[in-house]
Amino acid sequence: MLLEVVELQAAYGAMRVLHGISFGLEQGSVTALLGANGAGKTTTLRALCAMARSHGAITFDGRRIERMATEDIVRLGIAHVPEGRGTFTHLTTEENLRLGGYVRKPKGQVADDMERVYGYFPRLKERRRQQAGTLSGGEQQMLALARALMLRPRLLLLDEPSFGLAPLLVQEFFHILAKINREEGVSVLLVEQNAALALEIADHAYVLEVGRIALGGAAEEVKRNEAVRASYLGS
Amino acid sequence: MEQLLSQILAGLATGGIYASVALALVMIYQATQLVNFAQGEMAMFSTYVAWAMIQAQMPYWIAFFLTVGISFVMGAAIQYFVLQRIRGQPVLALVVVFIGLLVIFNSLAGWIFTSTIQVFPSPFPAESPFGQHYISAHELGATVVTLVLITLLWAFFRFTSLGLAMRAAAQNPVSSRLVGIRVGQMLALGWGLAAAVGSVAGMMVAPIVFLDPNMMSGILLYAFAGALLGGIDSPGGAVFGGFLVGVLENLLGAFVVGNELKLVVALVVIVGVLLLRPSGIFGSVQVTRV
Amino acid sequence: MMASAPPRLLSVGMPIAVACAAPFVLSNYHIFQLTLVLVYAIALLGLNILTGYNGQISLGHGAFYAIGAYVAAVLMDRFGVPYWVTVPVAGALCLVVGFLFGLPALRLEGLYLALATFALGVAMPQLLKYKPFEPWTGGVQGIVIVKPDPPWGLPVSADQWLYYFTLAIAIAMFVLGANLLRGRIGRALVAIRDHPIAACAMGIDTARYKSLAFGISAMYTGVAGALGAIAVQFVAPDSFTILLSISLFVGIVVGGLSSIGGAFFGALFIEFVPSIADQISKSAPWAIYGVFLIGLIFLMPMGINWAIRLGWARIARSLHAAPAQSRSR
Numbered sequence: 100m101l102l103e104v105v106e107l108q109a110a111y112g113a114m115r116v117l118h119g120i121s122f123g124l125e126q127g128s129v130t131a132l133l134g135a136n137g138a139g140k141t142t143t144l145r146a147l148c149a150m151a152r153s154h155g156a157i158t159f160d161g162r163r164i165e166r167m168a169t170e171d172i173v174r175l176g177i178a179h180v181p182e183g184r185g186t187f188t189h190l191t192t193e194e195n196l197r198l199g200g201y202v203r204k205p206k207g208q209v210a211d212d213m214e215r216v217y218g219y220f221p222r223l224k225e226r227r228r229q230q231a232g233t234l235s236g237g238e239q240q241m242l243a244l245a246r247a248l249m250l251r252p253r254l255l256l257l258d259e260p261s262f263g264l265a266p267l268l269v270q271e272f273f274h275i276l277a278k279i280n281r282e283e284g285v286s287v288l289l290v291e292q293n294a295a296l297a298l299e300i301a302d303h304a305y306v307l308e309v310g311r312i313a314l315g316g317a318a319e320e321v322k323r324n325e326a327v328r329a330s331y332l333g334s
Numbered sequence: 335m336e337q338l339l340s341q342i343l344a345g346l347a348t349g350g351i352y353a354s355v356a357l358a359l360v361m362i363y364q365a366t367q368l369v370n371f372a373q374g375e376m377a378m379f380s381t382y383v384a385w386a387m388i389q390a391q392m393p394y395w396i397a398f399f400l401t402v403g404i405s406f407v408m409g410a411a412i413q414y415f416v417l418q419r420i421r422g423q424p425v426l427a428l429v430v431v432f433i434g435l436l437v438i439f440n441s442l443a444g445w446i447f448t449s450t451i452q453v454f455p456s457p458f459p460a461e462s463p464f465g466q467h468y469i470s471a472h473e474l475g476a477t478v479v480t481l482v483l484i485t486l487l488w489a490f491f492r493f494t495s496l497g498l499a500m501r502a503a504a505q506n507p508v509s510s511r512l513v514g515i516r517v518g519q520m521l522a523l524g525w526g527l528a529a530a531v532g533s534v535a536g537m538m539v540a541p542i543v544f545l546d547p548n549m550m551s552g553i554l555l556y557a558f559a560g561a562l563l564g565g566i567d568s569p570g571g572a573v574f575g576g577f578l579v580g581v582l583e584n585l586l587g588a589f590v591v592g593n594e595l596k597l598v599v600a601l602v603v604i605v606g607v608l609l610l611r612p613s614g615i616f617g618s619v620q621v622t623r624v
Numbered sequence: 625m626m627a628s629a630p631p632r633l634l635s636v637g638m639p640i641a642v643a644c645a646a647p648f649v650l651s652n653y654h655i656f657q658l659t660l661v662l663v664y665a666i667a668l669l670g671l672n673i674l675t676g677y678n679g680q681i682s683l684g685h686g687a688f689y690a691i692g693a694y695v696a697a698v699l700m701d702r703f704g705v706p707y708w709v710t711v712p713v714a715g716a717l718c719l720v721v722g723f724l725f726g727l728p729a730l731r732l733e734g735l736y737l738a739l740a741t742f743a744l745g746v747a748m749p750q751l752l753k754y755k756p757f758e759p760w761t762g763g764v765q766g767i768v769i770v771k772p773d774p775p776w777g778l779p780v781s782a783d784q785w786l787y788y789f790t791l792a793i794a795i796a797m798f799v800l801g802a803n804l805l806r807g808r809i810g811r812a813l814v815a816i817r818d819h820p821i822a823a824c825a826m827g828i829d830t831a832r833y834k835s836l837a838f839g840i841s842a843m844y845t846g847v848a849g850a851l852g853a854i855a856v857q858f859v860a861p862d863s864f865t866i867l868l869s870i871s872l873f874v875g876i877v878v879g880g881l882s883s884i885g886g887a888f889f890g891a892l893f894i895e896f897v898p899s900i901a902d903q904i905s906k907s908a909p910w911a912i913y914g915v916f917l918i919g920l921i922f923l924m925p926m927g928i929n930w931a932i933r934l935g936w937a938r939i940a941r942s943l944h945a946a947p948a949q950s951r952s953r
Contacts, residue, residue: 173514185509202514434917441910
């Protein structure tokens with residue numbers, strides 16, 4: 100079990116968002132976190148990175164990380180692609196990627212990593228000197244993922260990557276994501292409102308409702324579940 | 335014609351000093367969205383520290399670099415111990431703290447070093463390579479030093495990963511944390527650099543205007559004018575603005591309004607820029623969404 | 625935050641009674657100092673209206689003080705105008721100048737306004753020394769004013785008379801200020817400070833009130849400047865440097881923003897700290913100001929008066945609690 104979460108509670112000020120959720124994530128798997136708006140999916144990812152106040156036990160690769168600061172959690176190998184992508188809009192594409200590799204120890208490898216990442220996203224290579232804020236929405240999403248990959252993460256946290264993207268771009272993005280998971284063994288925790296899409300590439304899935312886990316299991320089972328089909332898959 | 339040229343050159347010399355202080359102001363503004371009202375007093379205090387070392391028979395350049403180092407530490411310490419604690423407080427509280435720092439540095443300098451006007455030595459030879467007509471040796475030397483300083487800073491921010499990390503931390507602290515950047519450290523670094531730059535500016539200007547606790551208040555005003563004119567969030571703009579203000583100040587002072595109203599010129603520039611084009615020549619326009 | 629204010633009789637009546645009696649037991653120099661305290665209190669109330677109540681930061685109010693002072697000096701010395709006429713004239717002129725300054729200031733927010741006013745404060749002495757103005761302003765040497773004699777042959781010293789004159793004006797200005805701030809205008813100012821967009825949406829003419837705040841604030845400070853000039857009997861450009869503006873700023877921060885009584889405490893602070901601390905070292909007063917400024921932000925965001933109100937609330941609470949205790953026995 101790469102990531103284990105036990106009784107995670109989180110709040111924004113006085114407003115409690117997560118009421119004690121527990122779940123696990125296997126090494127090398129793609130796990131989807133589904134749910135409607137306001138269910139607490141983004142909060143879960145933020146709590147994992149110490150970007151939201153939380154209680155509960157979070158164990159990553161055998162280490163308890165709930166008391167650690169964001170910058171240190173990143174150094175353990177968790178890369179978070181937040182809602183809204185978090186691109187450094189005033190910096191160039193290439194500078195964004197360099198920042199992705201900021202904490203990597205052997206500095207020489209960063210250049211190699213960049214070539215590898217450009218391999219996944221050739222469009223970014225064309226735009227390497229362009230200011231990141233001028234890239235299209237789809238390209239910025241690619242850039243956000245590419246930057247996360249520069250870290251050579253063990254675990255990738257993705258928050259609503261399909262948001263605001265044209266369907267064709269979304270397909271392309273998820274195709275690349277699946278490839279990365281297969282070829283490099285990067286584990287993925289994927290938060291998505293678009294349940295159908297997420298369930299296609301996921302191995303496991305959890306459904307969050309109003310701050311609690313309503314359902315969890317293998318992706319195939321979740322896909323077949325009647326309640327899920329009714330609420331999230333539109334059938 | 336000769337007088338015009340010499341006024342322009344002198345303007346570039348003082349402009350280099352304004353450009354340096356303006357650069358320090360912009361560095362802090364970029365990182366914190368705050369204007370460091372105490373920048374001038376910090377630079378003045380650093381210059382006094384250098385003076386004290388030189389009085390104690392230390393060779394000029396050793397005192398120079400030691401002062402730069404001490405100023406760096408001082409700036410980083412202020413960010414870490416004072417400013418870090420008050421992040422997120424309303425603007426008025428922040429202004430109060432800056433004014434507090436201004437006043438403390440000013441009074442500390444007067445108390446430790448006394449307020450009598452002192453002579454500060456220039457490290458450059460008395461004879462200028464071009465003769466005294468166009469530009470004095472010190473003015474030439476000061477221009478070179480400030481240009482070298484600005485170039486070094488530019489290279490640092492543009493080419494090193496630490497410089498990149500500092501730029502990132504200033505623009506987007508949240509995303510910076512997500513790539514592992516320790517934002518608090520970056521801020522302290524930024525403040526340290528700004529204080530160091532200020533100290534160089536102070537040491538370059540002191541031989542010209544003589545050293546006393548109120549030496550920098552006028553210079554701070556010109557630096558503000560330069561930074562605003564060039565763009566408060568654009569380092570290149572601030573440098574350009576600083577040089578422009580230096581030349582303008584000298585030309586207007588010599589040929590138009592007379593030397594007595596130079597500060598008023600700075601005031602007019604500041605108010606004018608803020609009213610007409612707050613983002614300056616090279617800055618980006620900030621749109622606040624309601 | 626509901627802290628109850630001490631009963632009006634105590635908080636207003638007592639100090640006024642003390643203020644009236646004071647000149648009879650103090651030396652001329654101390655009376656002079658108290659006169660200056662009153663002068664600063666008026667100026668601080670003015671600055672507080674702008675910065676405390678309306679949220680517009682001014683680091684250049686020394687300029688308005690200087691204008692008021694020079695108006696009084698020039699009128700008295702060059703044109704032979706009686707001293708008591710110069711005060712309202714200074715006030716009126718500063719009202720207009722302040723209002724006019726407030727118009728471009730509408731475009732400036734927070735830090736930028738602080739910056740612009742800071743520049744004004746730094747540049748003011750140079751403006752006052754400007755050669756073409758010298759026939760009126762007296763240039764670097766300034767102008768000396770003759771201390772006015774008590775009228776109608778009253779049996780008080782000139783210092784005592786000046787004190788009562790200033791006291792009367794101070795009381796009048798404070799009453800005016802209290803009425804302004806506790807009424808509709810005050811509420812509008814505070815609404816603009818705290819929720820500018822909502823205030824605008826509710827129909828408050830934000831621009832008019834903000835410029836008005838500038839004008840009224842400048843008027844108060846101009847009146848103070850005139851009174852101060854008459855008390856000190858001297859005006860010169862270097863009396864009105866940026867340090868004066870900073871002193872005024874320190875006064876309202878220490879005395880308490882958004883508090884009318886706080887102006888008085890701030891005035892006591894900026895008058896007496898220098899005269900006491902000066903004996904330690906010339907730089908000591910400013911070091912103390914600096915430490916207070918930073919310390920207050922760390923410890924007590926709203927200033928001394930706020931702390932007094934808080935203290936009074938605790939006393940009131942314990943008075944309410946006591947009868948309940950005796951009943952339960």
